[in-house]
Amino acid sequence: MECYFLAPLRVKLAQPFSTAYSSSAYLQRRGSCVRWRSGSGGAAHCQKMFVPGFGEGSPEAKAARSLQDFFTFVAVKIVLAQLESYNPEAHAELTEFVDRNSLNDGDKFCRALMRESPRHKGLALRILEVRSAYTKRDFEWDNLEKLARKMVDESNTRLMREYVLETSHLDNED
């Protein structure tokens, strides 16, 4: 069971399922559920589905961690585009560094860039600044939510339609 979205999870998922989904872990997580709603009878109860296997974290924290790497990637692209017109030399230096270093881990990339040379350090600081500004100001969070909901609905419909078409085709042949 692997998912490239969250590389560190691969290690966690190597544990046996019996451990990952033990009833004690289930109860523990249920106990830490923070969203409570009033039922029709007035009793409060948690309506969230139990998501096991995230340890001390949460799905939201794991997603935020991956988004952070994505924002570093976006910041590098923004800075490259900005440099291209007014500082071709710095653009070439950053391009060359990007070709040599993976952006899978954004922090690791910035850490290496800062230590490459004083000029690269300036570029790294610019990338940190841009990813912070992009996260806070430019990234359209509402749009992300809307698009994700729409994509999931469309994918569900498409997958079921494909399956029905495929099986009805087989039925016709029989």
Add this chain to the structure above:
Amino acid sequence: MECYFLAPLRVKLAQPFSTAYSSSAYLQRRGSCVRWRSGSGGAAHCQKMFVPGFGEGSPEAKAARSLQDFFTFVAVKIVLAQLESYNPEAHAELTEFVDRNSLNDGDKFCRALMRESPRHKGLALRILEVRSAYTKRDFEWDNLEKLARKMVDESNTRLMREYVLETSHLDNED
């Protein structure tokens, strides 16, 4: 330049930077910017940073696509946890299928699961249902935004502090 967050981007980034960041692409993207704000002088202008290289899509669409795969991954974990207590046989079947098939591409995984056997088809439909409900109801979007902003700020501070500590240590030695 690679980023595991968005696997399809690897192909796109293989093109030369001169093409990816050409001024015509720049102007094209600027023209499609949808967020306009009134300036102090009353003139409207786009204050968003230009993000090149996403073609017809947007960073939000790419992030939503990756989140969709993540939600499939979460849905599989939820269904496994639900099955464990009341249907150990189905739990074992799904576990075995998950071990054999990657969850990197959520739709591909569900497509294969639907075609494995009639029993697996039932499991696949359950996973589709759960990922839709999770996306709409359980996933805390506000929390995601808050955590991502906080993580970026904390990472920026940590990276700069590390660098300063490291270089001040070198200065002391000199």
